[in-house]
Amino acid sequence: MLGAGVLVQVIGFTDVERHALNTVFRLSREREVVYAPWNGTGPTGEPPPVLLVDGDCAEAVLSSARAPHESQRLIWVGSDAPDHAWRVLERPINWADLLHDLDAVFAATQSDSGLLDLDVTQPAPLDIDVGNFPQSAVRRALVVGVGEEEGLYLRTRLSLAAVPFVDEARTTERAAECISQFDYLCGVFNLDDHHIDAWGLMQLFRERYPQAMTLAITELASPRGGWWRRRRVQQHTRRLGVSAVLPRPLQPPVVSQWLDML
Numbered sequence: 313m314l315g316a317g318v319l320v321q322v323i324g325f326t327d328v329e330r331h332a333l334n335t336v337f338r339l340s341r342e343r344e345v346v347y348a349p350w351n352g353t354g355p356t357g358e359p360p361p362v363l364l365v366d367g368d369c370a371e372a373v374l375s376s377a378r379a380p381h382e383s384q385r386l387i388w389v390g391s392d393a394p395d396h397a398w399r400v401l402e403r404p405i406n407w408a409d410l411l412h413d414l415d416a417v418f419a420a421t422q423s424d425s426g427l428l429d430l431d432v433t434q435p436a437p438l439d440i441d442v443g444n445f446p447q448s449a450v451r452r453a454l455v456v457g458v459g460e461e462e463g464l465y466l467r468t469r470l471s472l473a474a475v476p477f478v479d480e481a482r483t484t485e486r487a488a489e490c491i492s493q494f495d496y497l498c499g500v501f502n503l504d505d506h507h508i509d510a511w512g513l514m515q516l517f518r519e520r521y522p523q524a525m526t527l528a529i530t531e532l533a534s535p536r537g538g539w540w541r542r543r544r545v546q547q548h549t550r551r552l553g554v555s556a557v558l559p560r561p562l563q564p565p566v567v568s569q570w571l572d573m574l
Contacts, residue, residue: 319349319360323366323371325366329405339564359384367393407472453470453498453499454494454498456505456508462562473571473574495521497525498571500528504530510528528549529560530557530560532545533545533546533560555570
């Protein structure tokens with residue numbers, strides 16, 4: 313059941329950031345509060361409760377010059393934020409923290425619900441400096457052999473599961489290097505990418521991190537894979553100690569079921 317819907321007016325931002333917003337808001341449908349884009353009109357003629365502005369775009373000047381509406385929260389990304397900004401963020405944007413702050417405000421207001429349907433085709437940069445945190449304190453995941461759209465979805469979903477550090481590897485060599493270098497609590501491996509040794513990497517990952525969640529994703533786990541091939545891949549992954557085999561294309565409810573355990 314969907315929770316409350318909060319309208320968000322978005323001004324500026326790159327295509328990649330818009331794609332990230334799409335994924336973040338789609339994922340919000342699984343949460344208590346649902347966020348939706350403002351299309352310029354509302355049932356009462358009031359401005360949307362949230363205004364998200366890219367401070368580097370030309371339209372930002374007009375937004376900062378307007379007198380703030382008392383019920384509207386301005387989220388400003390970049391420099392030269394106006395005094396009335398509710399939140400000022402820097403790039404790369406921490407979407408999970410932003411949703412948390414918004415939920416704290418709107419979970420109690422129960423605004424009218426809405427829907428969101430933007431396009432997703434590219435990954436958003438989520439590079440974060442781990443600073444001086446010890447490796448054991450860093451919640452980190454490894455994603456191997458996925459494309460751009462799946463990579464964006466998994467990075468965002470992991471961020472919402474409080475796993476902000478995600479390494480993506482698209483070669484066997486890079487994945488093996490990551491496994492030897494970092495500590496992971498989760499690994500996701502695409503068995504359909506035949507340019508990498510996904511099975512060997514999963515075995516290496518399981519040996520190094522026996523307590524980590526290991527997820528395999530493959531079209532063979534979907535109905536199109538057929539009963540026999542589905543059974544075989546499940547048998548092979550069970551022998552390796554893989555936590556679960558998830559079907560591709562990725563299904564948000566299934567992915568959430570596992571990542572929410574982290």
